[in-house]
Amino acid sequence: MPALPLAHISVLDLTAHRAGPTAVRQLADWGAQVIKIEPTGPDVGDATGSRRHGFDFQNLHRNKRSMTINLKSDEGRAIFMKLAGKADVVVENYRSDVKYRLGVDYESVRKVNPRIVYGSIAGFGQTGPDAARPGVDQIAQGMGGLMSITGTPGQGPMRVGIPIADLTSGLLLAQGILVALLQREATGEGQWVHTSLLEAQIFMLDFQAARWLIKGEVAKQAGNDHPTGIPTGVFPTSDGHINIAASGDGLWKRFCEAVGAPELLKHPEHLTGELRSRNRKALNERISEITRAKPGAHWIAALNKAGVPCGPINTIDQTFAEPQVQHLGIARAVNHPQLGDIKVVGQPINMSAAPQPRQLRPTPELGEHTDEVLRGLGYDAAAIEGLRSRGAI
Numbered sequence: 001m002p003a004l005p006l007a008h009i010s011v012l013d014l015t016a017h018r019a020g021p022t023a024v025r026q027l028a029d030w031g032a033q034v035i036k037i038e039p040t041g042p043d044v045g046d047a048t049g050s051r052r053h054g055f056d057f058q059n060l061h062r063n064k065r066s067m068t069i070n071l072k073s074d075e076g077r078a079i080f081m082k083l084a085g086k087a088d089v090v091v092e093n094y095r096s097d098v099k100y101r102l103g104v105d106y107e108s109v110r111k112v113n114p115r116i117v118y119g120s121i122a123g124f125g126q127t128g129p130d131a132a133r134p135g136v137d138q139i140a141q142g143m144g145g146l147m148s149i150t151g152t153p154g155q156g157p158m159r160v161g162i163p164i165a166d167l168t169s170g171l172l173l174a175q176g177i178l179v180a181l182l183q184r185e186a187t188g189e190g191q192w193v194h195t196s197l198l199e200a201q202i203f204m205l206d207f208q209a210a211r212w213l214i215k216g217e218v219a220k221q222a223g224n225d226h227p228t229g230i231p232t233g234v235f236p237t238s239d240g241h242i243n244i245a246a247s248g249d250g251l252w253k254r255f256c257e258a259v260g261a262p263e264l265l266k267h268p269e270h271l272t273g274e275l276r277s278r279n280r281k282a283l284n285e286r287i288s289e290i291t292r293a294k295p296g297a298h299w300i301a302a303l304n305k306a307g308v309p310c311g312p313i314n315t316i317d318q319t320f321a322e323p324q325v326q327h328l329g330i331a332r333a334v335n336h337p338q339l340g341d342i343k344v345v346g347q348p349i350n351m352s353a354a355p356q357p358r359q360l361r362p363t364p365e366l367g368e369h370t371d372e373v374l375r376g377l378g379y380d381a382a383a384i385e386g387l388r389s390r391g392a393i
Helices: 019-029 055-060 074-086 099-103 107-114 138-143 166-188 195-206 207-215 248-260 273-278 280-291 294-306 314-323 325-330 371-374 381-389
Strands: 010-013 033-038 065-069 091-092 117-122 191-196 232-237 242-247 310-312 330-334 338-344
Touching: 019 033, 019 055, 019 091, 019 117, 019 191, 019 325, 033 074, 055 338, 065 314, 065 371, 074 107, 074 314, 091 166, 099 280, 099 294, 099 371, 107 117, 107 314, 117 166, 138 166, 138 195, 138 294, 166 191, 195 207, 232 280, 242 280, 248 273, 273 280, 338 381, 371 381
Parallel strands: 010 033, 010 091, 033 065, 091 117, 117 191
Antiparallel strands: 232 242, 242 310, 330 338
């Protein structure tokens, strides 16, 4: 089988929490040679045990090697710089000022390797009045406007059920790193690539942000109703609820015919898209009267046959039981030396001329590869033991 597309790229991973590891996971899954550099020293808490073997850590940090370095020590920082001199990429998500205190910032690394692509994520950006503030996903969801448009009208702000600012900033940074690597092929020079939770969250507002920027409209909570595409939302059935998306004149016509309600097409409150939007509440009630008469499977079959987007509202276990999800194979096997056979969430990207990532390698134990990496730098056993005794590794 051919090598994975990023097999020739070496990455030093200084990340923790979620946003940075999400970026590195994209690179590692596609074959990059990743060394996860983890802290060591008397003031560092335990990074082993239940947290490391938990579902979150195992899902985030597969396909890496792990070594411990005390970056607060001169010897530890020297080891890092030796590694950086040979690496293609460094990724960090410290608070924006921390990397400078440690002496592992972009300019410092660039002095030993002008070809380095240095990726950073911070809560609020690398410069500006809030740059040094600590930031986590929920703070970005609130500050970035998402919580004001999530949830039902009048209930107050609501976070979404995943750390969307963390995840999207990580994905965007991975994309930026790949773009910088492509540019390096032309220029021979690396560069600093950075984003933030706040920027990523605002980017993900997408058309809701454009409503304000272009039309001056401040979006409000719309619950399960699509804010502009009507009718699109959650509708009751005799055994639960389903999603239906029937906005636009063509879909609306097919929907009315598929559910046996042609009279809705002639209803004076629903003749146009503008009228359906203005009378959304009454329209939803009329649709609900129809859909609650039969089970969800009946309506899904009928609407799919008519080409109207619809689907069940699954719990996560039901999602992974879906025949289509099983066919896609996004639950990927990992064999862990202590946890045994487990599954993690695989890559959603498919490429016709590149292999899908093979069976994923398990998340390494803390410092599992420290000696191996140091030997690759030319350190012998006595030198490694000396570094360990002095707290550098």
